[in-house]
Amino acid sequence: MHNKKELRIGLIGRGLMARTHTNAYKRIGDFFPELEYRPVLKAVCARSEDKIKEFAEQWGYESYETDWKALIARDDIDAVDICTPNSTHAEIAIAAAEAGKMILCEKPLSRTVEEGQRMVDAINKAGVKNTVWYNYRRVPAVTLIKQIVDSGKLGRIFHYRANFLQDWTISPELPQGGEALWRLDAATAGSGVTGDLLAHCIDTAMWLNGGITDVSAMTETFIKERVHQESGKVQKVNIDDACVFHCHFANGSLGLFEATRYARGHKALYTLEINGEHASLRWDLHDMNHLEYFDHDDDSVVRGWRSILVTDSDQPYMKRWWIPGTSIGYEHSFIHQAADFFKSLEGNEPCAPTFKDALETQKVCEAVLESASSRAWKDTQVEW
Amino acid sequence: MHNKKELRIGLIGRGLMARTHTNAYKRIGDFFPELEYRPVLKAVCARSEDKIKEFAEQWGYESYETDWKALIARDDIDAVDICTPNSTHAEIAIAAAEAGKMILCEKPLSRTVEEGQRMVDAINKAGVKNTVWYNYRRVPAVTLIKQIVDSGKLGRIFHYRANFLQDWTISPELPQGGEALWRLDAATAGSGVTGDLLAHCIDTAMWLNGGITDVSAMTETFIKERVHQESGKVQKVNIDDACVFHCHFANGSLGLFEATRYARGHKALYTLEINGEHASLRWDLHDMNHLEYFDHDDDSVVRGWRSILVTDSDQPYMKRWWIPGTSIGYEHSFIHQAADFFKSLEGNEPCAPTFKDALETQKVCEAVLESASSRAWKDTQVEW
Amino acid sequence: MHNKKELRIGLIGRGLMARTHTNAYKRIGDFFPELEYRPVLKAVCARSEDKIKEFAEQWGYESYETDWKALIARDDIDAVDICTPNSTHAEIAIAAAEAGKMILCEKPLSRTVEEGQRMVDAINKAGVKNTVWYNYRRVPAVTLIKQIVDSGKLGRIFHYRANFLQDWTISPELPQGGEALWRLDAATAGSGVTGDLLAHCIDTAMWLNGGITDVSAMTETFIKERVHQESGKVQKVNIDDACVFHCHFANGSLGLFEATRYARGHKALYTLEINGEHASLRWDLHDMNHLEYFDHDDDSVVRGWRSILVTDSDQPYMKRWWIPGTSIGYEHSFIHQAADFFKSLEGNEPCAPTFKDALETQKVCEAVLESASSRAWKDTQVEW
């Protein structure tokens, strides 16, 4: 371990994603011992000194900052990890790129395509390593879907459908805005479920099934007004509480997507299914170690959906972990992405999804929101 | 039994629905002994004398006809059951109404709203009993959903979603048209999955959640040409192989619907889910005796989706059958509808869904197809 | 139909099994039209004239009797169907055999091996057709298990396990005995869950996996006293409320069985699983149209338990019914057995399980009860 090259991390933020990313950095050495680089938790940054000091102590960062510009200015930081609300991604990322830092940015890339394009331009100009934390690609069952799709096993694809169902904003008493609830404030988040949840579904979908060409969408804001935590006043809610859209993929298949925070009984039910000529696959996050697979080539009398428990050493990432039959959790998708990013440093290859990939997802999100507001189909301009 | 009043049935058709309806008539006496009327299988009708004679013998019809007009003209027929391809529903139903017969018509009501409106006008003018076989309303688990929704338990409704997934037309070798495959011929069927599958979803949805006001749809024909069994030639396929749409309900909730015959691995997977403020419900046809129910009022640490095995005597229709834990099947939904129709004769009440109800479903279907072809939202004109 | 040979049925009983058997007879003509014999519901018999008259009218029997000896004495009865409490099986069956009647007897065959042996002797002497209604063999998914096992696919068998879990006798307020609750009265039933539930599990097990050689069992009576409905007094409960046993099969595999009426939440959960060297199978009655199948020969990364929806026309019995994806229910297992019995009349073959087969099940049941009371292993003396 002592011969490893160091990659010094400066992480901005102290919320849920700051925790999942930090945990990922702390574990890759144990589980991916062959990596040539090792992370050093150099500094973490947030505006509240009390809170970021506590965070740094708990998680073992060597130092902390209260101004992200100071963090970026430090010479002892190689990579900046952006875990802040969406409204700050562009400014921080562009500054970090200009400072020559590698960037690991939490999803969604940006609030808008315009912001995202500027971010892509900045990293292109700077030539810095970059990745966006669309972590679900690295759930082993989802990675296995990718392998099966790429094998050609499915044949022609007819359908792709995904939804992401939650229920945590149903109460009208829930306020909007502020540190904990910025996801309900459009100015900070950019959008509601479209950027928060559908962006995940779209990233996975285009990775698995290619570009989305045009979309027809509908959004709804069920609770029209909520107290804003910053003003203390009842204000109009500007985010989309729910969003559904259908679309065409470039390969001729049909897509159907839905996200909502008003589906009582579902906590984080990200579900996807792909139907091909010869086989189908489906998966959901509430049962994340299982993959459902239907193979029409099986003998007809014993043909059925297979429930594959993805815990064997010949399945993606699983040789890193325990023994067949024992499962891993949500956090492991981040560990896998961190490991893949570190691996990518050795070979000078990009670590997908890059900022460019994430910008394509942003284009779909924006087309979806425009389609909903105009009640018309929209082309996405996606390059995939 | 011998004191019961007779209802003399004349059934037109000899396919799958002729069998499910005939089976229903033959069983209601055993399982609904309190009914005042009993069915008499007076006559069955199809063009092929050999085949209809065999059908009549197998199923116990007293006689057969080879011309539906002859059947309608008979004085010893009280009710006409229409189990023929969609293209013939209007003509037969209108003639039967004019002859003063009660009518039980297989779904969908018609190919078009125009046809359906003429059928409704005819039965209104004649004042005859009528019903349309949207059988899934009478699956006990689905009837139980209706009871729970009507109790107000769900509170404000946010989402309704349904799909109907099949995979039987994926092979390009499958021809279109003819006796067995008229569902692939738009001239006979009116449409593809929209009238065949989505019509079921729409009927249940409006029954449970009220009227659909406007729709935005997309259709696709994956296999563009197939041999036509009548001409023997390769011809353009005119039906929709797949159809998805989103919509608004009059109560402010959002709807999402999908049907396809290209979802590999699904045979007849009709799935529906409704999300309300306080509770959610979901059901699917492949597991038709179970109802999934989530009640947010349960204590939080033990809150979860309940899998309700709908086989107890206090659940809809189940006191008619066996013992708790023992299931019933697809055919029972038809038996229940037949029993409800016979019961409705006693009280002079309509037996829903009536022709009028089914016309509203037709309006949604037609708006869906128009939306898809025009790539624009359409109002449905539904009166619910 | 009019050219069919008649088989005139005399059925004794008017409870649940009288209904399932009668329903079976009434439907085989519609769904198995090729049968050379057709049932005629000649007479039904029970002690209460009011009730049996009503039953006969509801179900369409031509006549009724109030004394089973009178029924057996009738010349116009070809086959006697015994649906009475267990304590009467032996006397009725022996008399029926002596009268030269075919016999269809509800399970279990008898209360004891001694009774069962006399019944077997009687039918052997009389040379009459016979069968016992262990209906679960004819659930299509279970029949499919038999086909897969017989194909040799599983290789060497290691484990067979089955349980039958109910919860309907948990309340101490429930009385014992009388017409409705004779299953709680050992004098009438012979035993509790052993004869009622485990007998089903044992019949299926030996059919699928061969003879059981020796058993070690434990029984329990949780509620020690209940009001007896005949005496009106609190009396000791003599039945086994629960019974578990493990055993060896002749093929060297291990068996594990459990039945109870005290498993809160389970209505009629008959579950079985068989583990072989190359494949495993499992099934349960609450989801009776699905079969779970694991094939170790599948490619390792996509290997998993398959959920086979047994509704296709190439799966056992299913070409008789509707379309792929649409399920059948509990009652169909009886219809299939009735059809198989009628078919067996054409070829002069036995219709398994015969009285002889059912006697072997009785031997296991008796060994189980003896093992439990003696707290020692018992050999079964099964000939299989």
Next chain:
Amino acid sequence: MHNKKELRIGLIGRGLMARTHTNAYKRIGDFFPELEYRPVLKAVCARSEDKIKEFAEQWGYESYETDWKALIARDDIDAVDICTPNSTHAEIAIAAAEAGKMILCEKPLSRTVEEGQRMVDAINKAGVKNTVWYNYRRVPAVTLIKQIVDSGKLGRIFHYRANFLQDWTISPELPQGGEALWRLDAATAGSGVTGDLLAHCIDTAMWLNGGITDVSAMTETFIKERVHQESGKVQKVNIDDACVFHCHFANGSLGLFEATRYARGHKALYTLEINGEHASLRWDLHDMNHLEYFDHDDDSVVRGWRSILVTDSDQPYMKRWWIPGTSIGYEHSFIHQAADFFKSLEGNEPCAPTFKDALETQKVCEAVLESASSRAWKDTQVEW
């Protein structure tokens, strides 16, 4: 963090359990920041210097030893963690106790009751902290079962059943013995599935449902001979490949247990179910974040098994982790146990299961093996 008291760990072993325990120590600081003690990975020990050096580097141990006696002799070790094969537990633990070290011992405690009793005597004499890694108690869903049972919600308990099904030793080509396969060598392991798998089931069972009083068991060795990796010769296999037993609990309920490594299709399927008068609970390791719960007090028409996704902050341990709907894995059960052990240091309370608790499990295991070999019921002598 820097003000925390140190607990200096010396871990013996370098296999799977060495990894799960080490991972646990490394994570409790991040997720249980309030703990007063923090682990210091002082030394790790195994016979192969090359391998233990590599292990120490990968996992961050400060030093390594190749002789466990040297490790125990070190003054800078506070607690010894025993992750070696079963045959060494007693000797190491007794020496560690005599050296005044705290002991965390991997399960099962010992090969025999005699060994285990000496271990208990030693820790009692030394008065040292001790725990045994029966990790499944700390799966949140299992801990939640304990809370529900302790609340009295279930009422009188009737049934407890558990099994642990694997399939990894089916091939006769698999050798026995040696470093990787000592679990197949009775001299090292003590027993086969009884100590390896049933011990887990028994520990959980007595924790949830109280003491087991007497048992009746059956074992089997399906593959009689295997090459031994140490001798290179074909030798008799002495372990139990499969073991089933039924038993009584002190509370009057019935128990049914099964473990095997020959259940094709199951990797690590630990399943448990408890049936009470008013409610039932079940859980399995392949779906470890879900708990199934049936509450008979629910309204009858909507009563059903609830599938509780145990990921909310008011459920055991889950406030430590991510957000509702996102799961944790196998390794977290060890993290929870490590955290509870460290917490127990603060209050001077025992950390269950202690050596004494684990000895009671050992008594049941031994009674099971004796029952199987003698084909007779055995009393367990458990004190619970």
